[in-house]
Amino acid sequence: MIKVGIIGSTGYAGGELVRILTGHKNAEIKWYGSRSHLDKKYADVYRNMFQIVDAACMDDDIETLAEQVDVIFTATPQGLCSSLVNEEILSKVKIIDLSADFRLKDVSVYEKWYKITHKSPQFLPEAVYGLCEINREKIKNARLVANPGCYTTCSILSAYPLVKEGLIDTDTLIIDAKSGTSGAGRGAKIDNLFCEVNENMKAYAVGNHRHTPEIEEQLGYAAGEEIVLNFTPHLVPMNRGILVTEYAKLKKEVTYEEVKKVYDKYYGEEKFVRVLEKNVYPETKWVEGSNYTDISFQIDERTNRIIVMGALDNLVKGAAGQAVQNMNLMFGLDEKEGLELIPMFP
Amino acid sequence: MIKVGIIGSTGYAGGELVRILTGHKNAEIKWYGSRSHLDKKYADVYRNMFQIVDAACMDDDIETLAEQVDVIFTATPQGLCSSLVNEEILSKVKIIDLSADFRLKDVSVYEKWYKITHKSPQFLPEAVYGLCEINREKIKNARLVANPGCYTTCSILSAYPLVKEGLIDTDTLIIDAKSGTSGAGRGAKIDNLFCEVNENMKAYAVGNHRHTPEIEEQLGYAAGEEIVLNFTPHLVPMNRGILVTEYAKLKKEVTYEEVKKVYDKYYGEEKFVRVLEKNVYPETKWVEGSNYTDISFQIDERTNRIIVMGALDNLVKGAAGQAVQNMNLMFGLDEKEGLELIPMFP
Amino acid sequence: MIKVGIIGSTGYAGGELVRILTGHKNAEIKWYGSRSHLDKKYADVYRNMFQIVDAACMDDDIETLAEQVDVIFTATPQGLCSSLVNEEILSKVKIIDLSADFRLKDVSVYEKWYKITHKSPQFLPEAVYGLCEINREKIKNARLVANPGCYTTCSILSAYPLVKEGLIDTDTLIIDAKSGTSGAGRGAKIDNLFCEVNENMKAYAVGNHRHTPEIEEQLGYAAGEEIVLNFTPHLVPMNRGILVTEYAKLKKEVTYEEVKKVYDKYYGEEKFVRVLEKNVYPETKWVEGSNYTDISFQIDERTNRIIVMGALDNLVKGAAGQAVQNMNLMFGLDEKEGLELIPMFP
Amino acid sequence: MIKVGIIGSTGYAGGELVRILTGHKNAEIKWYGSRSHLDKKYADVYRNMFQIVDAACMDDDIETLAEQVDVIFTATPQGLCSSLVNEEILSKVKIIDLSADFRLKDVSVYEKWYKITHKSPQFLPEAVYGLCEINREKIKNARLVANPGCYTTCSILSAYPLVKEGLIDTDTLIIDAKSGTSGAGRGAKIDNLFCEVNENMKAYAVGNHRHTPEIEEQLGYAAGEEIVLNFTPHLVPMNRGILVTEYAKLKKEVTYEEVKKVYDKYYGEEKFVRVLEKNVYPETKWVEGSNYTDISFQIDERTNRIIVMGALDNLVKGAAGQAVQNMNLMFGLDEKEGLELIPMFP
The missing domain is CATH 3.30.360.10 (Dihydrodipicolinate Reductase; domain 2)
Structure with a gap:
């Protein structure tokens, strides 16, 4: 069972990660990170999860988290993930970043378009752009995946x-x-x-x-x-x-x-x-x-x-679904696990 | 594996039955009945099912159907199911009717509110009202379940x-x-x-x-x-x-x-x-x-x-989901099988 | 030409007042009050009014306002209008309050349901409940009208x-x-x-x-x-x-x-x-x-x-339209003036 | 007062013509043409017009119509207007066609894209493309205006x-x-x-x-x-x-x-x-x-x-509003008459 932590679990992408991972056979969410809803029950933030998720929202202390989980999803504003990662963290836990921090290889392009200073450009060369259909093989061995934008x-x-x-x-x-x-x-x-x-x-x-x-x-x-x-x-x-x-x-x-x-x-x-x-x-x-x-x-x-x-x-292939697809690849699981969600109509 | 036939598979409730049963571990749809889309590929009627369902829409000949499947869902207008059932059919196959034909025990009430003549009132006493939380035990032994309205x-x-x-x-x-x-x-x-x-x-x-x-x-x-x-x-x-x-x-x-x-x-x-x-x-x-x-x-x-x-x-608890819940009960399966669908938000 | 001031002109009800009064033959808005958008052009707040309204949002100083206009609409949160009115103001200008401040005759009921202290209960006896079809005659002579809720x-x-x-x-x-x-x-x-x-x-x-x-x-x-x-x-x-x-x-x-x-x-x-x-x-x-x-x-x-x-x-009969209907009555105009708005379909 | 006939008054564009013309000071609808709702009260088809329009839907006999009105709007499927116009009609009444029949000067282009035979190509040279801001002067003298598509x-x-x-x-x-x-x-x-x-x-x-x-x-x-x-x-x-x-x-x-x-x-x-x-x-x-x-x-x-x-x-500038703008030009009225409709927000 892969132990999962989510930093930023109460945004819409975070909520979708929770929905998808809750139905995933080989993963278990251990950490529902949310600064804005700290200590509130997760199901009070997303009432669709009433009687499905019992956990409360936790602070997103990445050091503690890195000890307790196998993979961290960061579904946070630009600039946060890059301020959290370091060699020690990456040696302990895989990171799938749903923000833009590690998507652009050229830090000057990042800083020009996002108008913030990149906190850890040293990891840009290593980060793998997580578009599974195109970078599948690289993703399998990645420690840090930049999940693409929607x-x-x-x-x-x-x-x-x-x-x-x-x-x-x-x-x-x-x-x-x-x-x-x-x-x-x-x-x-x-x-x-x-x-x-x-x-x-x-x-x-x-x-x-x-x-x-x-x-x-x-x-x-x-x-x-x-x-x-x-x-x-x-x-x-x-x-x-x-x-x-x-x-x-x-x-x-x-x-x-x-x-x-x-x-x-x-x-x-x-x-x-x-x-x-x-x-x-x-x-x-x-x-x-x-x-x-x-x-x-x-x-x-x-x-x-x-x-x-x-x-x-x-929210799925454009965010949380692709992030889980990346996780499946990184952990050697069936790429489809947890993702055989049939489109709902109407 | 329970073999399933659906009469009226291309209405919205029928489509939802297909969505739910496609994810059901112990059931397999054998018959996608639809008079209005006869011979058309099912995925051409509901394109969400493209590359998921390969079958074509079939005519709803209940005699043939009764030979080939274990349970028939009728998601059809009022009056159709009651015109199809008879002792022979019921001896071969279980029926879960999503229309109103077998919901009211008093045929005169049915005929007054629905303004049609009931074709097989002799099965009204036997039909079980399929509100699972209330009639669970009766449903387990039923041949004919009247699935409640939404x-x-x-x-x-x-x-x-x-x-x-x-x-x-x-x-x-x-x-x-x-x-x-x-x-x-x-x-x-x-x-x-x-x-x-x-x-x-x-x-x-x-x-x-x-x-x-x-x-x-x-x-x-x-x-x-x-x-x-x-x-x-x-x-x-x-x-x-x-x-x-x-x-x-x-x-x-x-x-x-x-x-x-x-x-x-x-x-x-x-x-x-x-x-x-x-x-x-x-x-x-x-x-x-x-x-x-x-x-x-x-x-x-x-x-x-x-x-x-x-x-x-x-379309779920108000129609197709409850119908599958009834099927699970009738076939001795885990009542939740295929139905652990997490509400989608937003 | 009736000179009109609106306090709270940038809420939805205020915006609807502007829409309706702009098409009113006998009224002219002199004062677009809005604290939250002070000095911004009104048409920058509601871009539908581009090239229709040229004025900027003004502070809502009721003393100045009372000198310059004939009627003031207050489309503001509960408690504001009752903190503004006094005998001097009411001697100079008519007031149509779209908040709840003067709707309930019994101040204790107001304070119980709204959980705020009423600032000028002395005007409650005088205020006329502005439901035109029922209180038409009283409205005609009112200085202070409490426009009903939607x-x-x-x-x-x-x-x-x-x-x-x-x-x-x-x-x-x-x-x-x-x-x-x-x-x-x-x-x-x-x-x-x-x-x-x-x-x-x-x-x-x-x-x-x-x-x-x-x-x-x-x-x-x-x-x-x-x-x-x-x-x-x-x-x-x-x-x-x-x-x-x-x-x-x-x-x-x-x-x-x-x-x-x-x-x-x-x-x-x-x-x-x-x-x-x-x-x-x-x-x-x-x-x-x-x-x-x-x-x-x-x-x-x-x-x-x-x-x-x-x-x-x-926003119309439930707020701004009824407020204008009240104004028409209070100023002896045709009750329908500015209000012959044909419902839009679809 | 300009007397107006509408052929096809019960489509959405027809309904919008009725809404706009009902508020027009110099025009009066004399003929609410609608084959599909013949003899039904217009306000039973569009209930927003209850107590505003009392007329019933009439058959669209263009000969009679041409005697009774000054201008005819045709808000009908492609091919109808071109089958109705002839020299006699055009000598009696102005026509504003909301269909595509007279929009394209080259009849072969029309027949290729619309896949129907044009019934009166002889009027194509005369028809004026009614985009007011561009063809204003020509529209003023036109007998037949092709109202542009949305x-x-x-x-x-x-x-x-x-x-x-x-x-x-x-x-x-x-x-x-x-x-x-x-x-x-x-x-x-x-x-x-x-x-x-x-x-x-x-x-x-x-x-x-x-x-x-x-x-x-x-x-x-x-x-x-x-x-x-x-x-x-x-x-x-x-x-x-x-x-x-x-x-x-x-x-x-x-x-x-x-x-x-x-x-x-x-x-x-x-x-x-x-x-x-x-x-x-x-x-x-x-x-x-x-x-x-x-x-x-x-x-x-x-x-x-x-x-x-x-x-x-x-439905307005893309259909009925522009049609009325054309009418205003054709009859020497203020181009804005009936069209000073303030956009509704929200």
Whole structure:
């Protein structure tokens, strides 16, 4: 039984970790860290867990924690995880960080986009970017995994085969992303009130969303060259779900079937990426509550562009689900353990 | 492995049966019945099941079905199940009917409220009302189970201990119920369009909703006398969830703690009924996707009334989940098998 | 042109006052009071007003204000208006208070339910309860109007004819109310975040909501005797709208037509109360954005109860619209001026 | 008083025409055409109009109609208006067609995208494309106005100044559009049920939405050359509102201020187009219920692209509001009459 500690267990991503790990056969949560709800019963913070979780919220003292658990998930604001890790901690316990602290290899890019000083850049080379379908082998041996962002996971998985195979002109790549509101977290902000979000839609962080360099870096590895692209996030009146619509010029004429083969090559054996059938497009509802990413594409011969669409649940494959998938890999378990969550409809 | 057939597998309740049974260790769906989607792949009707269910929709020929499966769920409009069952069928296969056909013992009440002629009233005496927490022992030996309605389950479970213990004047019992829209089914009706339901709320079927006699009959058994009450359903702009608010005069002065003890007596050992703590009221979101019914109450000393609130997911404990709970009982399985679904939040 | 000042113009009710008064032919807003957004442009707080309102938010100094305007609307938390009014102010300017400060005649009831000390109980006898359809004549001559609560307006108007005519046993009156989320205001609270409210429903303040004594007092005047009743509010995932469902025993047998006549007697000439046709029930969407209250009822012969339903837009007839209706009456204008807002559908 | 007839008055766009025209000082609806609700009271189809509209739905006999009214709005499926107009009709009455029949000058393009034969192509040269801000003068003298599509209005107005001034490389123009569900109409389709749309988002008609050629044609006029672009619509769980996000490469380096001047040149005097301030992006909620289009843009120096965002209410500026704006122009009225609808928030 893997002993698990969660730092930041009362945010939405933390709550989802608890939901998923509670159903995991080989893991047991030992530590429900939450500074904001210290000593309160966890089930008083998330009443769905009444009579399921009996524990109380604990302080997040990482030294103590490292003695008691095998893996720590940090579902905390940017800058916290990097201020906690050190060699001693990493020698005792594996860390899966759901924040952005270890996602970008270049510390100057991190500091420019996040506007904070990185506390432990020495671990950046070691940290493994935890996009399981792409970095599976590296993840297996990692001590420190940087769990990808929600927008990022969806954006990268959708474009990856095209970029890797050199099918598109990466200069023309545009990602228009739409997200449910749980991505904004459980903080009490006027902008996230029901009456402000409901019956409303808007773009935000246009040209400067922090997931941009993460997408650029990872797709850049696939392309073997630097990529600069447009990424525009939008807020949608729904709880869960990310949908990305990606546009790029095709380098040469290809048929639907040829591109489909490319996607199948990369994802045909993947449990958690579903390449949809022709003319079927992803809908966020079809993946809700599950660890799936659904992907589809359309070639527009009029403009010679390919339009790729991807959908996932931002709290599952976009956060907690992928984190557990990483844990499974790191501990040599069946990658699917605890994650065979069937999407809920309606 | 229990072999399962579903007649009406493409309605919302049928879809939820498929979701739940797909995760059930001891059951296997052999027959995805659907007249309206005959021969279409099931995953083309419910795309959440893509790469999970490979089967196609089949015609619902009950004779063939009875040879091939151990249990049939009928998730069909009123009148269908009663037209299918006969002694031969029941000798071969167990039936769990999610329609109202076998819920009311008095055929004249059925025909009055449902305005159709009952096709097989001879099985009414035998049919067991499948409210597991109340009729557990009878269900275990039943061939034919009448799975309760969604409103009904919530209404009865919330009031049952009060009625059974004679704490309230049943003449004063009023049930004000609120339901998400999936209760209205997947039929294409203008009234259920997004734009008609969203940002809207209304009462409907005031004074004549068909779940009324079902609640009255079952609570009447508990009371040992006939009960006539008001039940008013309302449509709420959400997919899932039923919330009932019940009002009744207390027969004598009782404290919160005394009533709490009564509820604990009936539900303290129940897995799927959670009696909440003082001053915590049920919210539909806290039970979403799960088989729980959450119950709480408040005593109003000013009016000497008790206000009881109950919440459940209409597609799970209000339909498919309870149906599987019944199946587990009928086949001697762990009652919880396949149903340890953790509520999803948010 | 009536010069208007609004104290608390940046809450949801304040914003609705601005929307309505901007379209009012005989009134002009001179003062957009808002402490929380001082000196910010009003249209930066409510961007719907961009290029419509050019003014900035001002401090709410009531002495200065009283010199410059003819009427002040206070859309502020409980306790503020009563701390501002005095004889000098009232001699200069009319006040329409959207808070509860002057709604209850008995100061001890106010202090018990609101748990604050009333700062100017000497004005309670003079204050007129601004439910236009019932107190029209008194309002015309008032200096200080207590604008009714949103739940209250809907609850009282729905039951008033029955109570006034002695048709129901007021001891049996139960009000089950459902409200959109704008009633909770624009404060940044976790409970009102999109993800907490969406796909969710709950009761709250069971047995102790502050609108209870207000309803009891006003219906008590109609009945000519004290009334104690149950009022249970519920939160619904929609922005606007209140729906009340009221239950009471009829004192004697009456027909639908007889009761309809009673409703028509009170509301037949009223512009803003629409008594619906038989078997048509109110829906909040049908009154959205308008000053209407829609009312309908059903007699249940099985239980000898009448079920009355009422719907209004909590920000219009339940707050700002009724406040403007009061202003029109107080200044001798056409009661409908600025209020002929056609409900928006969908 | 302008006498108005509406053919197709019971769709959502028809309903919005009724809402707007009911508040119009110089127009009076004489004919509520609706085949599907023939002889039913209009207020029984749209209960928001109870006690506001007393008329019944009438058959849409255009010959009779042409004798009785000054202007006919056709809010009907594609192909109907073109089957009704002829020289005699047009000599008697002005026609504002909300369908696509007269929007595309090239009949072969119409027939290719709409897959129906055009019944009266002879009127295509005469028909004026009713985008008021661009074709104002032509509209004033038109007999037959083709009211633009909802997506189209938003897409064109947002890009127009950039295209007209040659600031962008039109080959790189991509329009990612998001729409509320009322755009799908009031037809009873499973895809538009509450439970299918709520908590869901998807792209549809990727690469082949019918509004594409309309956008291309109109922007082509502005550019003085043929334009082929990508337009991708998405369905969003809200009733009203369209948001477009447009991407294009800038031909040369320009500053925010320079581009702002260009937008102000075209829209600075326009009542119904609001160019927002720097770093403020459009939200559909801020224009809900009004005739405004809100536009904003951001220059991304990293990619040398401009991202333009536009928002409008699809039923108002995207349909009925613009139709009334056209009527005002055609009859020499104040263009704003009946359209000073203040956006409703929340």
